[in-house]
Amino acid sequence: MFLMRRSRCVVLKSRPNPNVDLGNFEMENRNLRPMEQGEFLVKVEYLSIDPAIRTWINTAASYTDAVPIGGVVRSQGLGRVLESKNDKYSVGDIIVGWFGWQEYSISNGQDVYRVKEGKFPISYNLGILGLAGFSAWWGLNKIGMPKEGETVLVSSAAGSVGSAAGQLFKRLGCKVVGTVGSQEKADLCLSKYQYDVVINYKNTDAPIDEKIKQACPNGIDVYFDNVGGVTLDAVMKNINTFGRVILCGTISLPITAAPPQGPRVERTLLIKRAKMEGFVILDHMDWYEHAYSEMFEWVNNGSLVSKEDIFVGLEKAAEGLVRLLAGQNLGKQLIKI
Amino acid sequence: MFLMRRSRCVVLKSRPNPNVDLGNFEMENRNLRPMEQGEFLVKVEYLSIDPAIRTWINTAASYTDAVPIGGVVRSQGLGRVLESKNDKYSVGDIIVGWFGWQEYSISNGQDVYRVKEGKFPISYNLGILGLAGFSAWWGLNKIGMPKEGETVLVSSAAGSVGSAAGQLFKRLGCKVVGTVGSQEKADLCLSKYQYDVVINYKNTDAPIDEKIKQACPNGIDVYFDNVGGVTLDAVMKNINTFGRVILCGTISLPITAAPPQGPRVERTLLIKRAKMEGFVILDHMDWYEHAYSEMFEWVNNGSLVSKEDIFVGLEKAAEGLVRLLAGQNLGKQLIKI
Numbered sequence: 001m002f003l004m005r006r007s008r009c010v011v012l013k014s015r016p017n018p019n020v021d022l023g024n025f026e027m028e029n030r031n032l033r034p035m036e037q038g039e040f041l042v043k044v045e046y047l048s049i050d051p052a053i054r055t056w057i058n059t060a061a062s063y064t065d066a067v068p069i070g071g072v073v074r075s076q077g078l079g080r081v082l083e084s085k086n087d088k089y090s091v092g093d094i095i096v097g098w099f100g101w102q103e104y105s106i107s108n109g110q111d112v113y114r115v116k117e118g119k120f121p122i123s124y125n126l127g128i129l130g131l132a133g134f135s136a137w138w139g140l141n142k143i144g145m146p147k148e149g150e151t152v153l154v155s156s157a158a159g160s161v162g163s164a165a166g167q168l169f170k171r172l173g174c175k176v177v178g179t180v181g182s183q184e185k186a187d188l189c190l191s192k193y194q195y196d197v198v199i200n201y202k203n204t205d206a207p208i209d210e211k212i213k214q215a216c217p218n219g220i221d222v223y224f225d226n227v228g229g230v231t232l233d234a235v236m237k238n239i240n241t242f243g244r245v246i247l248c249g250t251i252s253l254p255i256t257a258a259p260p261q262g263p264r265v266e267r268t269l270l271i272k273r274a275k276m277e278g279f280v281i282l283d284h285m286d287w288y289e290h291a292y293s294e295m296f297e298w299v300n301n302g303s304l305v306s307k308e309d310i311f312v313g314l315e316k317a318a319e320g321l322v323r324l325l326a327g328q329n330l331g332k333q334l335i336k337i
Numbered sequence: 338m339f340l341m342r343r344s345r346c347v348v349l350k351s352r353p354n355p356n357v358d359l360g361n362f363e364m365e366n367r368n369l370r371p372m373e374q375g376e377f378l379v380k381v382e383y384l385s386i387d388p389a390i391r392t393w394i395n396t397a398a399s400y401t402d403a404v405p406i407g408g409v410v411r412s413q414g415l416g417r418v419l420e421s422k423n424d425k426y427s428v429g430d431i432i433v434g435w436f437g438w439q440e441y442s443i444s445n446g447q448d449v450y451r452v453k454e455g456k457f458p459i460s461y462n463l464g465i466l467g468l469a470g471f472s473a474w475w476g477l478n479k480i481g482m483p484k485e486g487e488t489v490l491v492s493s494a495a496g497s498v499g500s501a502a503g504q505l506f507k508r509l510g511c512k513v514v515g516t517v518g519s520q521e522k523a524d525l526c527l528s529k530y531q532y533d534v535v536i537n538y539k540n541t542d543a544p545i546d547e548k549i550k551q552a553c554p555n556g557i558d559v560y561f562d563n564v565g566g567v568t569l570d571a572v573m574k575n576i577n578t579f580g581r582v583i584l585c586g587t588i589s590l591p592i593t594a595a596p597p598q599g600p601r602v603e604r605t606l607l608i609k610r611a612k613m614e615g616f617v618i619l620d621h622m623d624w625y626e627h628a629y630s631e632m633f634e635w636v637n638n639g640s641l642v643s644k645e646d647i648f649v650g651l652e653k654a655a656e657g658l659v660r661l662l663a664g665q666n667l668g669k670q671l672i673k674i
Contacts, residue, residue: 063578063608228603236596241400250604259573262601266565267587270615271400277614278607 005032009102025318040084042105048076048126049320049333072100118300127332128306132160135281137291139246144222148173156226158185160332165224170194177215181327209234227252247278307331342369346439362655377421379442385413385463386657386670409437455637464669465643469497472618474628476583481559485510493563495522497669502561507531514552518664546571564589584615644668
């Protein structure tokens with residue numbers, strides 16, 4: 001006898017116009033469809049709240065299809081297998097996958113993976129050991145290629161990607177400078193994430209490019225960019241010969257059909273023989289296991305640290321996203337269901 | 338007895354303000370200093386007139402020191418050794434080096450090289466087999482990395498770098514589209530350089546981005562950029578996922594202390610996982626011999642072709658440069674002394 005299971009979920013009600021707000025979402029209670037052979041049922045325990053969700057719920061040019069109106073909001077989650085008709089996944093397995101903003105999710109095993117338990121909260125698999133940490137690892141190793149002694153700037157330095165990037169650069173012997181939007185985040189970067197210098201861009205005592213110049217008297221060799229916009233402009237004024245700009249996020253820019261105006265970069269990139277390259281981590285999952293095994297050790301031995309900012313309750317998901325986009329979180333934003 | 342030799346030269350009289358004009362230069366007749374041990378005297382036969390000279394005579398941020406007021410204008414040249422106190426170079430050797438806009442030059446052998454004679458004019462060593470051809474080769478191989486069947490756009494497609502790049506891309510099986518500023522250049526690209534489609538950007542019947550879209554219905558995989566500015570903007574509207582933008586020149590932009598405004602590229606580069614990278618060929622002379630030997634064969638067997646636009650007389654050097662910057666040349670601009 002099949003018992004119909006109900007699952008609470010958060011669906012997209014309307015698109016951001018232009019900003020994401022609580023009214024774009026609504027809670028629903030939906031029947032779960034029956035599981036088929038090869039599938040398994042996951043009880044979702046944590047949701048990862050990421051800046052990228054802003055992109056996924058917009059229809060403007062992107063790297064993936066937009067979440068449809070009425071669709072469950074796309075999101076990575078971590079959960080346990082509750083029932084299984086799949087040989088590879090057993091009841092009790094802890095897995096990460098694209099479960100969306102809902103209590104239960106049915107998966108056929110595509111794009112999910114089992115996680116290892118260690119001396120850290122299991123939810124780290126959605127942050128420092130998830131796509132955030134992996135983004136930092138990939139951007140640094142495959143685009144930034146920092147050398148010991150180089151000066152590196154990381155924007156959104158206290159964020160889930162930035163805080164991982166900062167520590168990974170430091171581990172390689174770079175001088176690491178961060179930009180953040182609050183004193184609290186600056187303190188966190190200095191006390192916990194090993195940044196050498198942190199700039200709070202909201203302190204308007206001096207223009208950001210002058211602050212960066214002061215913090216990076218030898219110029220910037222690598223910039224791990226999570227924000228784009230005026231911070232990137234300021235970096236370009238201070239970029240060194242053979243500099244590398246890793247484009248991981250553009251959270252400071254609105255999502256618009258036509259790009260906003262800003263200072264042209266082509267001549268600076270030419271004169272400085274510099275590079276600017278964007279990446280989307282989902283293209284590089286073939287490197288995930290390699291990166292995971294490296295970072296697992298460091299997280300487990302306490303040399304790579306993380307902070308989480310956890311809201312409790314699925315009904316808090318939208319609020320978590322709005323808060324993240326406003327930069328009000330402190331640490332990796334998660335929802336515990 | 339040392340016979341004092343006089344050499345006519347063109348010196349920088351004033352800096353461009355903002356455009357290069359004939360008044361920025363003047364002819365002089367100077368005494369040549371005595372040669373020292375290890376040096377040799379070159380009778381300069383050809384001068385290479387390059388867009389980069391615009392950069393070298395400006396003081397705005399660049400990759401090299403500006404030519405001082407009163408200094409001989411910096412330029413590559415080709416000449417023959419007339420007298421030698423250097424074991425490696427003998428009277429009659431044909432060499433290329435940074436001889437400047439002058440009839441005679443004394444060299445200690447630094448940054449000069451001997452050229453091979455082939456079934457082509459010796460002056461090709463300042464163009465298709467000189468830094469222009471080498472720039473095309475390096476940008477294509479080291480940044481663009483085109484694959485067979487990809488769509489490539491080349492700006493300044495009939496220029497000394499562009500015409501080489503277009504042919505090298507075609508040789509690899511790419512679809513090659515060029516942009517030029519006259520019908521005459523368009524015809525040359527189609528009849529001689531194997532371009533598949535050529536866009537004359539001065540025909541204003543449709544915006545450049547629409548013309549590019551029409552010429553590149555599958556989008557652009559690689560852009561070999563010699564101009565920057567609005568052509569680059571139009572490319573960014575049509576760039577493909579994992580696209581590569583090779584920044585080789587920015588001749589459409591003024592040389593200013595602060596960059597002019599334009600559409601921001603960071604979000605497009607991110608969404609498209611694309612790369613934009615500048616290079617200055619002088620950084621890569623370690624690859625020159627390799628590239629030269631490859632291209633020498635192709636030029637010698639007629640599968641890589643070139644056109645020259647030669648002015649006669651050192652006194653024509655400034656006019657050659659002004660003409661080049663106005664896009665009025667047709668082929669590699671040279672001065673024959």
